[in-house]
Amino acid sequence: MNPTTVQLIIQGVNALATLTPLAVETVIRIRTALAEDPAFAQGFEALLQQAETAADDTQRMIADWRAGR
Amino acid sequence: MHTRFRQISLFVLLSIMLPACSHRSAPDLQTAEQRVAQYNALLAEANRAAAAAAISLQHSGTLTAGQTGEVLAWSERIAGACKLVAQQLRSEDPWTTRAVQIRAVFEQIAPPGWKDRYTEYKPLADAIQNTVSLVQLIAREVQS
Numbered sequence: 786m787n788p789t790t791v792q793l794i795i796q797g798v799n800a801l802a803t804l805t806p807l808a809v810e811t812v813i814r815i816r817t818a819l820a821e822d823p824a825f826a827q828g829f830e831a832l833l834q835q836a837e838t839a840a841d842d843t844q845r846m847i848a849d850w851r852a853g854r
Numbered sequence: 855m856h857t858r859f860r861q862i863s864l865f866v867l868l869s870i871m872l873p874a875c876s877h878r879s880a881p882d883l884q885t886a887e888q889r890v891a892q893y894n895a896l897l898a899e900a901n902r903a904a905a906a907a908a909i910s911l912q913h914s915g916t917l918t919a920g921q922t923g924e925v926l927a928w929s930e931r932i933a934g935a936c937k938l939v940a941q942q943l944r945s946e947d948p949w950t951t952r953a954v955q956i957r958a959v960f961e962q963i964a965p966p967g968w969k970d971r972y973t974e975y976k977p978l979a980d981a982i983q984n985t986v987s988l989v990q991l992i993a994r995e996v997q998s
Contacts, residue, residue, distance in 0.1 A: 816927035832891040837953040840933040840940075843905045847926045847933075850909050 890995050891943050897988040898936040904981035905929040911975055921971075925978070928966045932985060934984065935959045939992070953996040960993050 905926055912922035938959045942952045965986050973979045 805937065828887060829891055829943075832888075832895045836891075836896040836940045837935045838900040839895070839902045840936040841931040843898070843929060845900045845971055846902070846905050847930050849928060850912075850922070 860926045883948075886995050887943060887949055887952070890939065890992055893988050893995070894936055894943070894994045897985060898933065900981055900984035900988060901929055901932040901936065904978060904985055905933075907936065907975070907978040907981050911978060916975065917972075924966075924968060925972075925982075927964075929985075931963055932989075935963055941983045957993065960989055960996075963989065965989075 908917060908922045908925040908929070911917040912919060919924075939956050942955045942959075942962055945952055966982070969986065972982065
């Protein structure tokens with residue numbers, strides 16, 4: 786997915802979490818939009834692997850920092 | 855100003871993405887577990903960005919080792935939570951059971967008390983806010 790699109794999605798997510806009066810309708814729109822984006826409409830397993838890969842990278846980064854590398 | 859920024863961001867996002875709603879939606883992307891999978895993937899990415907930003911700021915001398923350490927300790931917990939969520943999502947258990955397990959994972963992780971301490975360092979502040987927001991969204995999906 787285009788990094789700009791990812792950033793915009795994340796900004797929308799932030800707005801979702803805090804704009805309470807619009808929350809319900811906005812959540813529905815965002816859900817629909819996410820489902821429509823062909824780049825993000827990955828297989829379920831691909832999403833899980835993406836999360837695990839990013840989490841592993843993070844843990845590795847932190848371990849390296851603690852080891853002074 | 856912060857509220858205005860959020861409103862503009864949301865407007866931009868919806869302006870770009872809503873025209874795609876004219877296409878048929880994939881029905882298997884509308885379930886709660888699919889949404890949690892999407893949010894969890896985003897959470898892991900945002901969390902990685904937060905850790906990378908904290909380390910970068912420490913290397914530049916902007917953050918102390920202690921400050922970086924507290925950010926990374928929280929980031930490490932989020933990374934662990936993301937992996938546990940992925941594991942739960944792979945389980946064959948009913949969704950109601952998995953939702954309870956996922957809820958328990960995030961009940962252990964409160965928004966960090968130091969969240970607003972780094973607002974002047976935009977990449978770090980944005981990544982932390984993204985992470986906190988995504989945790990809240992996942993929590994909404996799995997609440998009883």
